[in-house]
Amino acid sequence: MSPPIDLGLPLVPPEPVAECGVCAVLAEQRVGELRAGDFSRATDRSVEIRRHDAGHGGG
Ligand SMILES: [Zn+2]
Secondary structure, eight states, rough: OOOOOOOSSSSSSOOOTTTOHHHHHHHHHHHHHHHTTOOHHHHHHHHHHHHHGGGGTTO
16 A cells, blocks of 8 residues: 655646546556656646546537
8 A cells, every 4th residue: 555645746637537437547647657756747647638538528
């Protein structure tokens, strides 16, 4: 078990949609990248979450 991380991100991460599997995967990858100190990739991941977000509104 790992403790939750609080890195005080300079960016506002998009909220992953709870019911969306893609959000879950991307958010998980982002956590791993943050832990690795790879902020550049984590930012890209945030962008991915935001972009694919367009598919959420349709229902
Ligand atoms: Zn999603």
